[in-house]
Amino acid sequence: MQHATYPSLANKHVVITGGGTGIGVAIVEAFARQGAQVTFLDIASEASQALEAQLADLPQPPRFRYCDLTDLTALVDTFTDIENTSGAADILVNNAANDDRHQLQNVTPAYWDERIAVNLRHQYFCAQAVAPAMRAKRSGVILNLGSISWHLAQANLSIYMTAKAGIEGLTHGLARDLGADGIRVNCIIPGAVRTPRQERLWHTPEAEAVILQGQCLQTRVEPHDVAALALFLASDNAAKCTGREYFVDAGWYGA
Template identity: 50%
Template sequence: MTRESFATYPSLKEKSVFITGGGSGIGESLVMHFSAQGARVAFVDIAEDASRAVVEHAADTGCSRPLFIHCDLRDIDALRAAIGEASAAHGAIRVLCNNAGNDDRHATETVDVAYWDDRMAVNVRHQFFAAQAVVPGMRLAGGGSIINFGSITWIVGDPDCPAYVTAKAAIYGMTRALAREFGPANIRVNCLVPGWVMTERQMRLWVNEAGERQIAERQCLTTRLQPSDIARMALFLAADDSRMCTSQQFIVDGGWV
């Protein structure tokens, strides 16, 4: 299906959007979809070359040209500076997509304190501090939408990445707390929960014959989940169409859980 087959959201046009981890996978699709809606998109990523390629691809396809800011999200001061730069360029951020994360596999017996702390920094800590940084601008602008990205791994209890699973479970608790805190300022906070999405990384590392068999056994729908399926739900949660949706999990997994 072409991009023209899906919804256009007038409320997203010219809106300032900030996306973490926008250089590849789901994040790249978020950048492309929001740019195609005419939003003013800024994104951060640690991968310089891939991210600059995303910028050029968006411009070449007629989308609004996104702003890329290099940032290691483990550095909270750098993240705050990137949010400030994006706000200066595009106006107060009205949509935050807390997408970035890393699901490297690990067993409990291999985890030391340094690795545990790094997994929390990579997968959950930056989501809180990004929300903290954008909220003052959202308050002044009259509201906004924060979309925290979770995972079905904690719901099904995946056994091969316990630190990642823990972080993703924490994100839903954080979402509920922030939604209650920020609701009076018309700031909505939701958790978007992808299933097993066929990104290049997933295809390269884990979607082998056994993985394909697992998808066939677990998903209700036979179609493979794509980054664009996640991005389109994010568009809805960012747009005024979902103005009364907050403090919720929105699962897009083809019927896995």
């Protein structure tokens, strides 16, 4: 897909979490093709290195950094090293997540903590890591990735939905706390995005029929649709957009 061009994104330093797979791949490529300086974090080394190779011919190819975001010491060290070697982030895209299914009777305290760490906690601490430099420049953008799941009350995702609902609260709080320093914070809420993982694990032909039946638009949401919204919200064209949720879900209200 060819995205609109946003001149304000050229040469901006964009840090993207979970950039090596799924929606993250499309977001990494979209920002890199805007001429942004892209650093992306992931634990999927093989896929991330393949993405690096795929985009190596761009004038400013994206750079992969291995980082387990559930390890807060590693998270802080990684962001410190990125700032020291590549410069401060102008834009942070908090994309990393994992939507493993679970049932109430099987959840242990350890599993709860691990799911919250994977899906919510790191968004706060990534924002904390980039905020000082953004405040010093009195500008910056933080985009948090939420989920349609809790708006639809989907089954076997109670912890994931709790985390994703929390991300919207986090977005509101950060937008208020950072707005006086010129930093914008928004939440992107994807619908049923057709990624390789979703197609492999959950989106059977039967499930796809249910999704399409519940959507106003009878077409699947693709990763590049989410990336298109991220580009706009990160650009100066969205200069007065902050503290809000923006859906890219084809109008999915459930079946």
